[in-house]
Amino acid sequence: MKQPMHLCLLPLAALTLFSGTAQATPTLTGDRPLVISHRGASGYLPEESIQAYQLAMRMGADYIEGDVYLTADNKAVMLHDGTLNATTNVVAYAATHPDIAALRSANGSYDVTKFTLAQLRQLSVTCRNANGYCTDKTYFDAGQSYTFASYSDFLDLAYNNYLATGIAIGVFPEAKQGGLAVAEAILAGLTDTKYNGYFTTAGRALTQSFDATQVSYLNANSAIPVSYLGACPTTAAAAAQVAAIADGIGPSTGQLSAACVNAAHGAGLSVIPYTYLNNPSTYASAYNLGVDGVFTNFPDIAASVRDQVFGPETPVPEPHSVALLGLGLAGLGVFRKRKQA
Template sequence: MPGRSTSVALLFIAALVGGEAAAGPLVDRPIIIAHRGASGYLPEHTLEAYRLGIRQGADFIEPDLFLTRDGKLVALHDDTLNATTNIEALAATRPDWFARGRDVGGRRLYYVFDFDFDEIRELTARSRGTAGYSRPGNGFYDGTEPFRVPSFAEVLEVSYDHFRETGQVVGVYPELKFTSALPPADGLAYLRAMADATLAELADPRWGGFFDGSRGNVFIQSFIPAVLQYARDLTTLPLIALTFTLPNGAGFPPVPTCPTTPEAAAALASFAQGIGVNAAAATEACIAAAHEAGLLVHVYTLTDRAEDYRLFLERGVDGIFSNHPDIGVGVRNALFPVPEPASLAILGAGLFGLLGVSFARRGSGAVTR
């Protein structure tokens, strides 16, 4: 969004001149990201959930991505279809589908990459129903609706159509998902193929350049550094390194942990422009170290407690992944009012300065923000 990008520009330029990191967020208005859509109200990763997230004021909608057997990008969080579709019921009546299931830990699992897109379109999407996620009968749906698993192109269309109809830019924040069901080498090849397909879809001419990064409306995220390092050489779109730290301070190999030292933050800044941090690890030390390295900090995942949003916004995060975007937007707007139009124009000049510095550094091989 305009406020997010332009603020980063001015603060970055000020840091170059003054040699000090700015206190608080690196942005004038932290963003609210509709996590899997408005997934606290409607089944996750459905077009209806994305549209609701936009209506509730989210700045970005977030699709998790996997590739189907025939190479189509679909929006799903899990590498299996079990938790959020009716695959088990349909496979019980379809011997060819049942045969593609894999017995893992005493359960038959159906992996996304073992099915073609048209087959996945026959499924009904549903909520996983765990804490923080939607449940039928909540006033938003009753459980009989024929929700479908969308393609990435359909998710982009939601954002693009909203812009064409209203003039409002709502960004997309795709995640390149990994799977442990494939051997490491195959898993990395799968991720690279997903990155290629994602960038190709974002650059498709039918969007008229809407997702080329010039509007500050695209982030690409992953837990796996190797795929971000691969994408870094293919795109100038900002990359977000997802991190995970357990409450006892342990990591989650091969996922990076939240940086609390200049060295750790600099390592992430060598291939990413920001980090995604699980809420339990989004400490003042982590946020400060990331900001010192010029990294944006987006925390995940908050639900329906307004006090949680206030806590992290006051710690200085630059964005929040939310299952209940309306709550996050309400708290954010109270703490960070909409800038005056004149201020946005001034900030816009700073953005172009930042982009010039960033591209120059990227070309020289130096560490970028």
């Protein structure tokens, strides 16, 4: 297994471009925007796999992000697609496992909602190989089996990393499946007593959805902030409507504009656009609009460009006891619900 660097090394020309020339725009949430690893470090390793999330944390991501579905036995799992064909070895595996082959739909797809968690754990996660996923093979090992993640696995990664290192990396689950059951499962995981309040401490968890009904539910039933994906209001009135049900917006890179950022910030909404790939200049442009963070498949690039635009982050002293842990997200408490203010 190749050992990752903490951050990528940008070309000298890129470093020259950002150093001392960019006008760093303060974000709504602080001086430095957040790096949110989209489906883990999915530009390098199979998306939503245990290994992709682990690599993202090593690369300096502030949050690990992933998509949540419910299985046939009502277990929450991490997958972007409702079907397994593009991102797992299910087709090849089914060829020698009749019980799995029996779950195939008439159109040849394998729907995650027909599988139990135990059946999903038999599969390995594979590269999508399209649209900025697994495009850089620096850390990919063709001989390794990449591990499927349940929602509990996803939360355990962040929590156990905190216990081991004192670095508080947050989580950003998305309700991908329709209906309120998946939103309920997301909140149930974040409030599970086994995490000792870790994810309910301000700044350590954010939630999100493209569905206004789910956003409203998450907003009404938890103090954990929620982002409305796909929203990009450009007027004060439109931003106020979003602010009635959400704490932030997640526009696409194509939607993002200065008008959107200004309107959202005027309504107290954070702005975290998706999805940034391996072009350093696109990060600098977003940071200079004053976004509060970026969803990225390449968290090392996002972090490296951020350091060039805003300067290196001030080191946090190493904690000396469990009571002092969790300083890694210092300053992110501004994400707490405005209704609590």
